[in-house]
Amino acid sequence: MDLKDLRTFAEKNFIPILRENTEKVLIDILKKENPKTVLEIGTAVGYSGSIILKNSQCYLTTIEIDENRFAFAKNLFKENNFTDRVNQILGDANEILKNLNKKFDLIFLDGPKGQYLKQLPYLYNLLSDNGTLFADNIYYHGWVKGNDYPTHKHRTAILRLRAFIEECKNKFPNIQLLDDGDGILIAKK
Secondary structure: OHHHHHHHHHEEEEEEEHHHHHHHHHHHHHHHHHHEEEEOOOOOOOOOHHHHHOOOOOOOEEEEEHHHHHHHHHHHHOOOHHHHEEEEEEOOHHHHHOOOOOOOOEEEEEOHHHHHHHHHHHHHHHHEEEEEEEEEEEOOOOOOOOOOOOOOHHHHHHHHHHHHHHHHHHOOOOOEEEEOOEEEEEEOO
């Protein structure tokens, strides 16, 4: 399945994947930084992982909690001859991150938004010196930038994302907040 067809499939099945303008920013980062190792939190159906692999020569470690999406991505990576450059891990990133002991040049964070803050200490330690953290959807439908909470259900995620952004400002010497897509945080260690 090519990426255009995969985008159509994901949209029809309400599977969140990279927005097109966020994809362009990610590709620019990949071409500029040429990472050798990339960690992705949130494989979904393999769309962003395929973008990463197509636009770099990196080795990708990707984590997904959903078994069906994991299997779909596995088939996609195989179909596109990426299997020798991918380590797929099935499970909860909150647990898996505790046990990883490898350094990554780029970390692409696109899992559950309410978990970004909890995962940040592990991600920071896994990031190589001069490595980049690329966090997607940090504005959470624009609510993180505003003062309103649409429902009680989203309040915790919004507050945690605000705290995540502030903690990144404290941890990283170089940070960018972009309005592309639903907000992107790019932090350089």
